[in-house]
Structures are given as C-alpha cells and as structure tokens.
Amino acid sequence: MRKTIIAGNWKMHKTIAEAVTLAEAIKSQNPNPSLEIVICPPFTALTEVAKAVQGSPVAVAAQNMHWEVQGAFTGEVSPAMVKDAGCKYVVLGHSERRQYFGETDETVNKKVKAAITHELIPIVCVGETLEQREAGQTEDVVATQTKGGLAGLSAQEVADLVIAYEPVWAIGTGRTASDDDAQQVNAYIRSVVAEVFGTEAAEAVRIQYGGSVKPSNAKNLLAKGDIDGALVGGASLKIEDFQGIIDGAKA
Numbered sequence: 001m002r003k004t005i006i007a008g009n010w011k012m013h014k015t016i017a018e019a020v021t022l023a024e025a026i027k028s029q030n031p032n033p034s035l036e037i038v039i040c041p042p043f044t045a046l047t048e049v050a051k052a053v054q055g056s057p058v059a060v061a062a063q064n065m066h067w068e069v070q071g072a073f074t075g076e077v078s079p080a081m082v083k084d085a086g087c088k089y090v091v092l093g094h095s096e097r098r099q100y101f102g103e104t105d106e107t108v109n110k111k112v113k114a115a116i117t118h119e120l121i122p123i124v125c126v127g128e129t130l131e132q133r134e135a136g137q138t139e140d141v142v143a144t145q146t147k148g149g150l151a152g153l154s155a156q157e158v159a160d161l162v163i164a165y166e167p168v169w170a171i172g173t174g175r176t177a178s179d180d181d182a183q184q185v186n187a188y189i190r191s192v193v194a195e196v197f198g199t200e201a202a203e204a205v206r207i208q209y210g211g212s213v214k215p216s217n218a219k220n221l222l223a224k225g226d227i228d229g230a231l232v233g234g235a236s237l238k239i240e241d242f243q244g245i246i247d248g249a250k251a
C-alpha cells in the first residue's frame with residue numbers, strides 16, 4: 001500500500017513569521033495516519049518551520065538544493081545544509097527551476113543522487129509543456145525526464161522516493177488536467193519505472209499529481225489508482241484551501 005503524500009510547495013512566498021504561522025495551523029489540524037503531509041517553505045524559513053512542526057506528523061521539504069556538499073557556489077544551498085535545517089524531503093527538478101534556472105535532467109540526476117546520499121527523500125518533478133502536449137509528446141517527455149532524473153539509482157532507491165507529475169500548462173493557470181488524463185500519465189510514468197527498475201520499484205514508488213490542485217478537484221484526482229498524492233502550489237498558501245485538499249484525500 002502506498003501512503004498518500006500531500007505536499008504544499010510555497011514557492012517564493014512567506015516571511016519567516018508568516019511561514020511559522022501557517023505551519024502551526026497545519027500542524028494543529030487533525031492528523032490522519034493514512035496521509036503524509038509535507039510543507040515546502042522558502043530556504044529562509046526552513047529552520048523555524050522545522051522547529052515549529054517538530055514532533056508532529058508534518059514533514060518539511062526544501063524546494064531545491066545544489067548537489068555539492070560545500071564549496072564556492074555563491075547563492076547555493078547544499079544537501080548537508082538542507083538536512084541540517086530539519087528537512088526530510090527535497091523537491092527537485094520543478095518545472096520553474098527547469099524553465100527559469102536552466103535545470104536539466106543531468107543536474108536533476110546529480111541532485112537526486114546527492115539527496116539520497118544525505119538521507120533526504122527526493123520529490124522529482126516531471127511534466128510536459130502545452131506545446132509538447134499538443135504535439136503529442138507527453139509520454140516521450142515524461143519518460144525522458146523520469147529516466148534521466150533517476151539514472152543510476154537502485155530499484156530500492158527508486159521505490160523510496162517520490163515522483164511528481166506536473167504538466168507545465170496546469171501550473172498556476174487554474175487549468176487542471178482531468179483526473180483521467182492525470183491518471184493516464186501517472187500510470188504511464190509507473191510503467192516507465194517498471195521497465196527500467198522492475199515491478200517492485202514501480203509498485204512502491206509514489207507518484208503525485210500537481211497543477212492547480214484545489215479543494216474542489218482534489219478528491220477525484222486522489223481517488224485515481226496511480227495518483228498517490230498531490231504537489232500543491234497556490235492552494236497550499238492558505239490553511240482553508242490546503243485543509244480542504246487534505247480532507248479530499250481523507251474521504
């Protein structure tokens with residue numbers, strides 16, 4: 001049984017005080033032992049948020065990191081630092097990082113390996129642009145990103161991580177993939193994992209959907225067999241919306 005994982009990616013939002021307030025509100029909600037809740041504040045708030053949720057079932061993730069342990073990489077944050085800040089997870093290869101900051105499957109792969117070395121669980125993002133979808137390239141794109149991002153890992157390492165399918169055209173647009181479309185791509189990603197890493201890894205790996213997830217569509221998306229959770233952007237910034245999504249997963 002794969003445990004449903006709902007993650008809130010706060011992107012470049014919230015001061016430390018605002019982040020702690022939201023984290024405490026999430027922590028104070030009734031935890032459901034069949035769900036895993038993860039919050040991804042900006043770097044500046046990681047330590048304080050990790051302290052605020054310590055001892056609760058809410059886990060903390062960084063939104064990115066470098067692959068080197070330390071060194072002359074101005075502006076970067078290392079896996080050891082992310083771990084030290086109290087993170088359990090790290091989001092890697094988000095489409096905004098690929099689009100605006102030049103991330104490639106190769107750099108994502110280096111980061112995934114570094115995360116595992118530092119006992120951080122990667123949430124590896126894949127997803128096609130609108131142009132690619134309209135050209136019929138969705139499967140090719142997610143297969144290439146999945147194989148590239150996970151290259152060189154063992155079946156067990158893949159079984160333990162999380163993949164997030166986030167179609168770029170659905171991010172921040174209010175335009176969600178239909179639950180059937182999302183299910184279809186998630187199932188396809190699982191088949192790619194099976195082909196490369198074997199059926200056990202494919203059965204175990206959790207594959208989230210992300211892209212305009214909100215309380216009104218979460219329940220139907222999360223009811224699909226290959227959608228093991230959600231990676232939520234905008235709707236994770238307000239407690240009412242995030243809680244509504246969590247409630248959808250509970251039902």
Ligand SMILES: O=C(CO)COP(=O)(O)O
Nearest residue numbers: 009171172211212233234
């Ligand atoms: O990019 C996302 C989460 O990582 C999705 O963002 P939205 O939920 O705002 O569409």
